Amino acid sequence: MTLHPLVSMILHRLALGLLTLFAISLFIFFAIELLPGDLAEEVLGQSATPETVEAFRRELGLDQPAMLRYFNWLGGVVRGDFGTSLANGRDIAELLAGRFANTLFLAIYAAAIAVPLSITLGLLAALYRGSWFDRAVNILTLTSISFPEYFVAYILLLYFSVTWGLFPSIADFGSDADLSTMLFRTFLPALTLVLVVTAHMMRMTRAAIINLLAQPYIEMARLKGASPVRVILRHALPNALAPIVNVVALNLAYLVTGVVIVEVVFVYPGLGQLMVDSVAKRDIPVVQACCLIFAGIYILLNLGADVLAIATNPRLMHRK
Structure with missing residues (x-):
């Protein structure tokens, strides 16, 4: 068959x-x-x-x-048996379950803000290419991506927590918090991740759209009287989905696997914080399990990126 x-x-x-x-x-x-x-x-x-x-x-x-x-x-x-923690004698699989759920929650929270925001900014920057809006968005995103995560995190802590007192400096919400409390207490770490990953996705969206605007079918759509918004959304965006999906999936992988520094800064009880604590305690079995889980998630999301890119553009299945 x-x-x-x-x-x-x-x-x-x-x-x-x-x-x-x-x-x-x-x-x-x-x-x-x-x-x-x-x-x-x-x-x-x-x-x-x-x-x-x-x-x-x-x-x-x-x-x-x-x-x-x-x-x-x-x-x-x-078999799903990662062994026993040397630090507290607990089963590692049980220890990882709650921490992984917290990391996944933070990644989904950040992605829910970053993905639509970056794609919207990228489309608007391509639509108004060369305008003050395009230049301002590029400057802001390049500025945010130029700073390391811990610097962005501490700047947000300084203003939103210490100076203005709007959000808590520690993102640990306990075990019985409702959704609104979880969203409130994890807003600063989620915002840190959003500022870090938005630039990549926005610039890729902008570049992918601009590369297609010189194609003959785009010129034909313009000659038929289609508005600039319709040209981008109806004609350019569907053909630009492959690179956009790739960069979105890669940044989603980063949101799950690259949160170690952010979790440590905000004392967030996630997988990254657990790995750092385990390194300090020389709890080697837990460190191995965390590293393997991060690697597995990254590989799986890269696979998902390839599949989605090909599903949106079947021509990628053929080498020529």
Whole structure:
């Protein structure tokens, strides 16, 4: 049975994604293996006796060869068992579930603002190309993207929290907060992410639309008397969706995987904050699990970007 070309492409990309994830898991595991010091001694402290350290090493499986420990760890990951946290003895999968949900909530919140805002600004900048509006939007977005995330976060904290007192400086909303409280307390970290990712999507939207405005079918639409807004929305935008979808998906991947600094600044209880805390506590199993989840999400969203780009422009299925 012959598969549809799109289905065949999805299966091929899934296989390539799994292979990439396997390579990343190798890198994560053996990069941590190269860290200086002994994990058992770091966890137990300098006052631990050699017998206690040796017993703890056997409990962690550190007395086994590295490759055997890697395949044992990988087998557990495939079954959904990430092991046990060294810091508090909790099951890592249970520990990750709540934190991942918080990170996903923050990413969706930021995306719900950033995606329509950036596409709208990009379309307006292309429509009024060369105007003061186009120049102002480009200057503002380039300014926001030029500053590192922590700088943008601290500027927002300084004015919106410390000076004006409009929003809380800590984004931890607890476990029983309603949706309005969650949206209010996470507004500043979401706004930080919006300012960081909007420029990429806006500029790509603008560039994709402008590249199409010189095409013959656009000139024909203008000669038929179509308004500039109709030309962009009806004729240019559908053919520019592929690059726009790609950059949107890549920025969505960043919103999920690149929130570490923002979560630390706002003390947000997400996956990035958990990873930083685990590094400080040398809770290696949790660090490995966080890194693998971030890598898996990034690969999955890149796959989604390819599929959506081809679905909006089937010509991309053909090499010529």
